[in-house]
Amino acid sequence: MLIKKPDAIRPSELTPEPVYLNRRQFMLGSAGVLLSAEALAASPFSTREKENSWQEITHYNNYYEFGTDKSDPGENAGSLKVRPWQIAVDGEVAHPRHYGIEELLRFAQEERIYRLRCVEGWSMVIPWTGFPLASLLKQVQPTARARYVAFETLLRPSEMPGQREHTLAWPYREGLRIDEAMNPLTLLATGLYGKPLPNQNGAPIRLVVPWKYGFKSIKSIVRIHLMETLPATSWNLANPAEYGFYSNVNPAVDHPRWSQATERRIGEFFKRPTLPFNGYAEQVAALYRGMDLRKNY
Amino acid sequence: MTPSIRPGLTPSSHITGFKRAVFALCLLPLARALWLAASGDAINPIEFLTRSTGTWTLSWLLLTLAITPLRTLTGLSILIRLRRMLGLFAFFYGVLHLTLYLWLDKFFDWPAIGHDIVKRPFITMGMAAWLLMLPLAVTSTQGWIKRLKRRWGLLHRLIYPLTVMAVVHYFWLVKKDLTQPLIYGTVLAVLLLWRVARRVATRARPAPLTASDGGRGTR
Numbered sequence: 001m002l003i004k005k006p007d008a009i010r011p012s013e014l015t016p017e018p019v020y021l022n023r024r025q026f027m028l029g030s031a032g033v034l035l036s037a038e039a040l041a042a043s044p045f046s047t048r049e050k051e052n053s054w055q056e057i058t059h060y061n062n063y064y065e066f067g068t069d070k071s072d073p074g075e076n077a078g079s080l081k082v083r084p085w086q087i088a089v090d091g092e093v094a095h096p097r098h099y100g101i102e103e104l105l106r107f108a109q110e111e112r113i114y115r116l117r118c119v120e121g122w123s124m125v126i127p128w129t130g131f132p133l134a135s136l137l138k139q140v141q142p143t144a145r146a147r148y149v150a151f152e153t154l155l156r157p158s159e160m161p162g163q164r165e166h167t168l169a170w171p172y173r174e175g176l177r178i179d180e181a182m183n184p185l186t187l188l189a190t191g192l193y194g195k196p197l198p199n200q201n202g203a204p205i206r207l208v209v210p211w212k213y214g215f216k217s218i219k220s221i222v223r224i225h226l227m228e229t230l231p232a233t234s235w236n237l238a239n240p241a242e243y244g245f246y247s248n249v250n251p252a253v254d255h256p257r258w259s260q261a262t263e264r265r266i267g268e269f270f271k272r273p274t275l276p277f278n279g280y281a282e283q284v285a286a287l288y289r290g291m292d293l294r295k296n297y
Numbered sequence: 298m299t300p301s302i303r304p305g306l307t308p309s310s311h312i313t314g315f316k317r318a319v320f321a322l323c324l325l326p327l328a329r330a331l332w333l334a335a336s337g338d339a340i341n342p343i344e345f346l347t348r349s350t351g352t353w354t355l356s357w358l359l360l361t362l363a364i365t366p367l368r369t370l371t372g373l374s375i376l377i378r379l380r381r382m383l384g385l386f387a388f389f390y391g392v393l394h395l396t397l398y399l400w401l402d403k404f405f406d407w408p409a410i411g412h413d414i415v416k417r418p419f420i421t422m423g424m425a426a427w428l429l430m431l432p433l434a435v436t437s438t439q440g441w442i443k444r445l446k447r448r449w450g451l452l453h454r455l456i457y458p459l460t461v462m463a464v465v466h467y468f469w470l471v472k473k474d475l476t477q478p479l480i481y482g483t484v485l486a487v488l489l490l491w492r493v494a495r496r497v498a499t500r501a502r503p504a505p506l507t508a509s510d511g512g513r514g515t516r
Contacts, residue, residue, distance in 0.1 A: 239473075257417055266341055
């Protein structure tokens, strides 16, 4: 089993990056860890680009529930209790039910090294561990009327100081079309760098949709609701002219206030061109065939 | 940039220890930011420097605008001797801010920059505010004060609209949380309202205006 119980020692102390970067070799070289080696086998969906460091990924991100500065989540998320935890899966499904986090961790976990492009114009490469959202949805069997999937973050102002401010309509909400949700790239992430997901990155379980801007990848999920109509989403509610339901990474469609043509990969000096669908066009462009992506931003 | 700061420190304007100390203080945020950017504490150092230089430009504009009220309230006439230096520091940080945008954000891609200026209101506003600072920095020397006489005071009233524009620039660029621009906006509103109130009060009272600022006008 990949995921261990969280402990007091910081994961960065446990696994120095060079050791981590050699993990595949290490696992293949040791006896009796066949399962882990199999679980960590490079996914065909993983990029071979240089991963951002643990420090960068865990100390520079947006998670407005803990503050609006990108250093706030790393500073304030320690107070969040992520056990016990469960997700309600309901709505247009044959078998609505609750999943405890322990059960979710029993889904076959795999590593996915994905690019993440923030709508603000920066990007990272992040080694997540998790399982396809499709595996979960197949278990509850969406009905024929399930056209969309809505997600909700935990609402707990006592542990999430940002929720005491009226920055966004809490709880944070996101949504996908059912075919987007069933796409094999769409991941429920439970870990980072082979360790349990740190609180500031959306512990204990979050969505990762790598071809969409980062805010679509909702964190600390407590509810997954399948429905027939388009779900309301937080940033769209906050500013519909700037944040659409789809929010696919698209260098050709600018944010009204800034260009999306280029991005700064954290750790790099020069900006790089942003790729359509964040470089995942091969896997997902077909989902939007015939759609006007300028209108459906 | 340093050459345009120098005029504030020419021997003719009495280099006092006080002014030197303030000068050093004005450079502290730059030193701190460079330290943070170099030490790796800032994970996105370019964004960090761009944001910091922007807020310092605004801070120094507000400090410049605070001099007259502070001098009136405290009676410390030495404060007026800092005003030019503070204003030039606002320009200094403004030049750094603009340079970071042109160089490390756009890499001198002039068509893209032109597009930004035309299409993005917050860039238009920031650029216009910066351009209005330019003549104030250029005419900040004793020579220009003498040459322009009364018109110098009129010209330098540009600090009011340009500071308002700088605050609007800040409001228009934030994604959601308006706390920071609101703080700057509130300070600016207080500084402007103080002037309005004073003007109204002096009009109501026929008492003559004091000319203790050496005829430079009340900013």
